[in-house]
Amino acid sequence: MLYVIGLGLGDARDITVKGLEIIKRCELVYLESYTSILTCGKEEMEKLYGKEITVADRDFVEQEADIMLNNAETKEVAFLVVGDPFSATTHTDLILRAKERGIKFQIIHNASIMNAVGSCGLQLYHYGETISIPFWTDSWKPDSFYEKIYANRQHGLHTLCLLDIKVKEPTLESMTKKKKEYMPPKFMSVSEAADQLLQIVEKKKSEGIQEIAFDENSIFVGLARIGHESQKIIACSLAEMKNFDLGPPLHSLVLPANNLHELEKDYLQQFSEKPL
Amino acid sequence: MLYVIGLGLGDARDITVKGLEIIKRCELVYLESYTSILTCGKEEMEKLYGKEITVADRDFVEQEADIMLNNAETKEVAFLVVGDPFSATTHTDLILRAKERGIKFQIIHNASIMNAVGSCGLQLYHYGETISIPFWTDSWKPDSFYEKIYANRQHGLHTLCLLDIKVKEPTLESMTKKKKEYMPPKFMSVSEAADQLLQIVEKKKSEGIQEIAFDENSIFVGLARIGHESQKIIACSLAEMKNFDLGPPLHSLVLPANNLHELEKDYLQQFSEKPL
Numbered sequence: 001m002l003y004v005i006g007l008g009l010g011d012a013r014d015i016t017v018k019g020l021e022i023i024k025r026c027e028l029v030y031l032e033s034y035t036s037i038l039t040c041g042k043e044e045m046e047k048l049y050g051k052e053i054t055v056a057d058r059d060f061v062e063q064e065a066d067i068m069l070n071n072a073e074t075k076e077v078a079f080l081v082v083g084d085p086f087s088a089t090t091h092t093d094l095i096l097r098a099k100e101r102g103i104k105f106q107i108i109h110n111a112s113i114m115n116a117v118g119s120c121g122l123q124l125y126h127y128g129e130t131i132s133i134p135f136w137t138d139s140w141k142p143d144s145f146y147e148k149i150y151a152n153r154q155h156g157l158h159t160l161c162l163l164d165i166k167v168k169e170p171t172l173e174s175m176t177k178k179k180k181e182y183m184p185p186k187f188m189s190v191s192e193a194a195d196q197l198l199q200i201v202e203k204k205k206s207e208g209i210q211e212i213a214f215d216e217n218s219i220f221v222g223l224a225r226i227g228h229e230s231q232k233i234i235a236c237s238l239a240e241m242k243n244f245d246l247g248p249p250l251h252s253l254v255l256p257a258n259n260l261h262e263l264e265k266d267y268l269q270q271f272s273e274k275p276l
Numbered sequence: 277m278l279y280v281i282g283l284g285l286g287d288a289r290d291i292t293v294k295g296l297e298i299i300k301r302c303e304l305v306y307l308e309s310y311t312s313i314l315t316c317g318k319e320e321m322e323k324l325y326g327k328e329i330t331v332a333d334r335d336f337v338e339q340e341a342d343i344m345l346n347n348a349e350t351k352e353v354a355f356l357v358v359g360d361p362f363s364a365t366t367h368t369d370l371i372l373r374a375k376e377r378g379i380k381f382q383i384i385h386n387a388s389i390m391n392a393v394g395s396c397g398l399q400l401y402h403y404g405e406t407i408s409i410p411f412w413t414d415s416w417k418p419d420s421f422y423e424k425i426y427a428n429r430q431h432g433l434h435t436l437c438l439l440d441i442k443v444k445e446p447t448l449e450s451m452t453k454k455k456k457e458y459m460p461p462k463f464m465s466v467s468e469a470a471d472q473l474l475q476i477v478e479k480k481k482s483e484g485i486q487e488i489a490f491d492e493n494s495i496f497v498g499l500a501r502i503g504h505e506s507q508k509i510i511a512c513s514l515a516e517m518k519n520f521d522l523g524p525p526l527h528s529l530v531l532p533a534n535n536l537h538e539l540e541k542d543y544l545q546q547f548s549e550k551p552l
Contacts, residue, residue, distance in 0.1 A: 013294040086394025109392045111385035118362025130401035227385045
């Protein structure tokens with residue numbers, strides 16, 4: 001039996017009572033650690049659960065997941081996922097593989113950024129398509145997500161921007177070697193995201209495009225560590241966001257619709273130093 | 277101090293460990309009961325929490341919430357919400373009122389249909405604007421949500437359709453009386469929603485509109501009691517959905533995008549009797 005258990009967003013105690021009960025009776029407990037992170041360490045979780053946890057990193061999910069599924073054929077196995085189990089494609093794929101092999105599974109839901117972004121007061125049913133902003137390199141600066149932001153703005157919708165995470169990425173030098181070496185983990189900040197968005201604005205302007213989805217004066221909402229006690233939300237212009245430090249990861253960015261409902265505006269105001 | 281605590285979607289044990297700890301030390305516990313329902317009764321919750329629960333219905337939120345906020349000025353008060361605290365506008369409003377009165381508050385997140393809809397395998401970041409389908413009457417058949425579905429389809433996005441809930445609605449006869457009488461609670465089923473959507477298709481056809489967002493053959497996904505053990509998901513045509521009984525509430529409906537990713541299609545297939 002495979003239990004895929006959402007951990008929520010904050011610390012170890014954001015697991016549900018049901019999820020905790022299940023972990024306590026499982027023989028094997030794995031923690032997925034490459035699509036997201038909790039703000040607490042593995043040790044804190046092991047203490048609460050009374051179980052040893054095996055960290056499942058990128059290599060694991062891509063290569064060793066079959067071993068976990070083999071175990072789930074005869075044992076009670078828990079696979080812990082930050083946020084909700086369906087927040088990442090890799091988990092959907094894992095569940096499908098379990099199903100194809102005839103392994104029974106149960107999903108335990110929890111909060112994820114996809115619904116906890118409601119914390120900034122913008123109503124969830126007024127969001128359009130969610131976009132992801134990847135880390136740019138000197139030679140690779142993809143901006144196809146811009147068109148999605150543009151479409152959302154056209155329809156009077158908010159846009160949630162998920163910011164890139166690089167965990168356990170092999171170094172370029174070790175790619176061809178047998179023993180991989182890994183880069184330190186990287187989490188995009190709202191400041192870095194704002195910098196890239198400003199570059200897109202400049203590019204559009206230099207191309208003579210008149211109607212741009214947003215510019216340096218557009219109000220964005222920066223969110224950090226949502227669901228954790230140290231959570232921070234700021235509403236300011238894109239230019240200001242570039243110079244703003246929201247502290248440790250994870251960060252997300254929201255571009256509100258042009259026209260906000262009265263309640264949305266009132267709620268958002270508390271996160272801004274200037275009148276919105 | 278006011279704690280607004282998400283209960284998740286299934287039963288009493290879907291509360292988080294943190295949420296439960298907070299309830300156990302609160303002096304007063306209210307349960308919001310008119311924007312959604314849990315699949316368990318108040319008694320089951322009271323047993324787990326070891327606390328008496330006051331049910332806060334529509335009248336409460338509209339009229340008596342101030343009394344709760346008065347209490348929160350001096351006492352530890354928990355306000356329990358099915359799903360996530362930011363899933364309904366009324367809760368955002370309540371939090372804002374607490375803040376304006378200088379009452380400290382803490383939000384405890386949980387799963388809501390807005391992220392748990394991921395259960396059907398359609399990726400959350402491919403959803404467009406969420407729509408709400410209201411109960412029609414003989415003389416009132418609003419269909420403005422159709423344009424939003426149309427826009428989502430145009431952009432290759434899925435649409436989550438939230439289905440209407442009528443809890444503690446006064447009867448027409450008692451509206452002017454001092455002592456209100458209430459209609460039995462009503463929860464829209466996927467079958468009722470499909471029936472209304474089919475009527476919209478007929479109307480568009482009779483108006484000679486060529487390009488309709490969906491028709492009776494379009495595949496819809498019906499979801500019932502997501503997050504609960506008795507959860508059911510079905511993928512079938514709109515015409516078939518009209519005759520399908522998914523059992524007790526709550527129900528939701530999803531209209532998938534025209535073009536599905538391979539993994540989305542593979543995952544959805546398990547809920548369909550026919551090849552998608």
